[in-house]
Amino acid sequence: MANSRFPVIEIFGPTIQGEGMVIGQKTMFVRTAGCDYQCSWCDSAFTWNGTGKADIRMLTAEEIEAQLRDIGGDTYSHVTISGGNPALLRQLNELIELLHSLGISVALETQGSIWQDWFLQIDELTLSPKPPSSGMTTDWDQLDLIVVNLAGQKRNFSLKVVVFDETDLQYAADVHERYKQVPFFLQAGNDDVHEQDSALLLNRLIERYKWLVDTVIASSELTNVRVLPQLHAWLWGNKRGK
Numbered sequence: 001m002a003n004s005r006f007p008v009i010e011i012f013g014p015t016i017q018g019e020g021m022v023i024g025q026k027t028m029f030v031r032t033a034g035c036d037y038q039c040s041w042c043d044s045a046f047t048w049n050g051t052g053k054a055d056i057r058m059l060t061a062e063e064i065e066a067q068l069r070d071i072g073g074d075t076y077s078h079v080t081i082s083g084g085n086p087a088l089l090r091q092l093n094e095l096i097e098l099l100h101s102l103g104i105s106v107a108l109e110t111q112g113s114i115w116q117d118w119f120l121q122i123d124e125l126t127l128s129p130k131p132p133s134s135g136m137t138t139d140w141d142q143l144d145l146i147v148v149n150l151a152g153q154k155r156n157f158s159l160k161v162v163v164f165d166e167t168d169l170q171y172a173a174d175v176h177e178r179y180k181q182v183p184f185f186l187q188a189g190n191d192d193v194h195e196q197d198s199a200l201l202l203n204r205l206i207e208r209y210k211w212l213v214d215t216v217i218a219s220s221e222l223t224n225v226r227v228l229p230q231l232h233a234w235l236w237g238n239k240r241g242k
């Protein structure tokens with residue numbers, strides 16, 4: 001009987017996947033607490049900075065699935081696990097296997113800092129290494145290991161780098177060059193994760209996305225890439241649980 005408990009900070013949806021390789025996919029979200037990074041511009045800092053502590057529930061896979069069903073009823077067949085860094089959770093295969101047994105596909109968002117064997121069970125895995133503006137340092141050996149393991153098993157995975165400035169763009173080009181065979185996504189950074197005026201924020205997000213699109217169009221290093229915004233932030237601003 002699988003009965004590990006996982007630190008869950010929010011379960012929400014159905015919504016649409018706002019980012020990356022399955023953008024637009026109707027999905028539920030399970031957001032776990034805790035992260036081994038502290039990105040300067042993290043739009044989910046409540047998962048690791050203590051401000052979301054009161055919302056954390058230690059749930060088993062069965063309890064998570066029951067809450068997904070309570071909230072989403074029969075309106076979903078896809079679940080995205082995000083965080084924080086869900087790769088901190090060694091037994092998460094218990095949740096993945098339960099969801100798979102119910103015919104539900106599972107996507108995952110992680111920064112590529114920690115490997116878990118259950119990565120091989122994820123249907124759509126996004127690795128999002130962090131550029132210099134985040135203040136974080138990439139562990140290239142670890143990221144190499146993760147990419148080699150996933151590519152070696154022909155898993156469905158991609159790389160997604162959030163870009164705020166020219167230095168981040170060069171980092172993105174370096175990541176893409178290092179892992180040329182991996183589907184590559186660039187994402188415009190939201191540089192005001194506290195703005196509550198959604199109209200004001202939208203103008204800013206469109207402007208940042210346009211800058212990134214124009215810059216990538218002009219780039220000779222970034223050719224076989226896709227450039228995306230965070231669609232959920234365009235629709236719902238910095239609102240949590242969307």
Ligand SMILES: C[S@@+](CC[C@H](N)C(=O)[O-])C[C@H]1O[C@@H](n2cnc3c(N)ncnc32)[C@H](O)[C@@H]1O
Binds near residue numbers: 085110160162193
């Ligand atoms: C909140 S993180 C959680 C999963 C994992 N820790 C990671 O970073 O991949 C999910 C995604 O949101 C992106 N993200 C976080 N803050 C952002 C921001 N201010 N602007 C754009 N993307 C952001 C991350 O780069 C990552 O791709």
Ligand SMILES: Nc1nc2[nH]cc(C(=O)O)c2c(=O)[nH]1
Binds near residue numbers: 015044082083109
């Ligand atoms: N709609 C929606 N799409 C997302 N894609 C990645 C997200 C994340 O926080 O990992 C996210 C999120 O928080 N909301």
Ligand code: SF4
Binds near residue numbers: 036047083084
């Ligand atoms: S790795 Fe992800 S969750 Fe962790 S601080 Fe960075 S953006 Fe936030």
Ligand SMILES: [Mg+2]
Binds near residue numbers: 043044
């Ligand atoms: Mg998010």
